[in-house]
Amino acid sequence: MAIAYGIIFALSLIMPPLYFAFIRKRQNEPWLFVLFLCVCVATLGYFLLSLAKTVEFALWANKITYLGQVFVPLCMFMIISKLCGFTYKKWVTGVLIGLAILMYALVFTTGWLDWYYKSATLEFENGAAHLVKEYGVMHPTNLVYVVAYGVAMLVVCIISLVRKKDASQKLAGFMLAIVLGNIAMWIIEKITHWNFELLSVSYLMSVLAYFFVYLLLQDYIRKVDVPARSAKTRVIVLDSVPKAERIERVLQLLPPDKTLTTRQMEMLDGLLDGKSQKEIAADLHISENTVKWHLGILYTTLNVSGRDEILSLFK
Secondary structure: OHHHHHHHHHHHHHHHHHHHHHHOOOOOOHHHHHHHHHHHHHHHHHHHHHOOOOHHHHHHHHHHHHHHHOOHHHHHHHHHHHHOOOOOOHHHHHHHHHHHHHHHHHHHOEOOEOOOEEEEEEEEEOOEEEEEEEEOOOOHHHHHHHHHHHHHHHHHHHHHHHHOOOOOHHHHHHHHHHHHHHHHHHHHHHHOOOOOOHHHHHHHHHHHHHHHHHHHHOOOOOHHHOOOOOOOOOOOOOOOOOHHHHHHHHHOOOOOOOOOOHHHHHHHHHHHOOOOHHHHHHHHOOOHHHHHHHHHHHHHHHOOOOHHHHHHHHO
């Protein structure tokens, strides 16, 4: 089993570099990166615990595991909330971080105080060490902590599915599947007598799932990612000219042997509404780079230098 823990830890170490290689260069997702780091810490603790020869070393390895574990639910909750279109005030995030720190402080007292573990002994099975623990009076707080986050994540996903928030139903459904998978793994671990920590596998599978979700989302943009216009934002108003007339004026620029595709007409429609590239991307659920590419083809087809030359037709 020690070899299995070592493999899981080695695989988890790959995730932070993958974040910088494929996610960070396109978008900054700090909670995703912190989740990857927490899983690395948790799986390191599992691996060190499996190699323990003394109870003291095993308890320190257990504390390393909990250092990652207490922050994993927080990171997952924040990631799922954002993907499902929910935002929270800074003080809410601060409270959640504070609760995680308090939870870890409680676990950190093991070995000195008996309110989390009354006692712990070391046993060996299949080439790996594991702690046999007698729980203290404060140990149920961890159960409450984990269950509360599980319920919160389920609620976020279900509300997003019912109300069809900014995230698509498919995305919210996928988040729900990840949450249910983690809950199922946690329940199986609690009701079985295996000495292998199934959560280590669950954590690895979860970070891989979130990684691929963000990788796929790089080709799309959601309306929640489009910043609201401020008073200083340049807004082009063309309401004085009917929409059909606007389009007709622009189409007069077309050479006789050229026509616009459906996608190019969508680009032109958004452009004539005074929308930015990011807003057009949000409306069409495509990436901003894709919008830039189609606009470039549109400008070439119309034989204009860019947006300003088209809009000058209406001055």
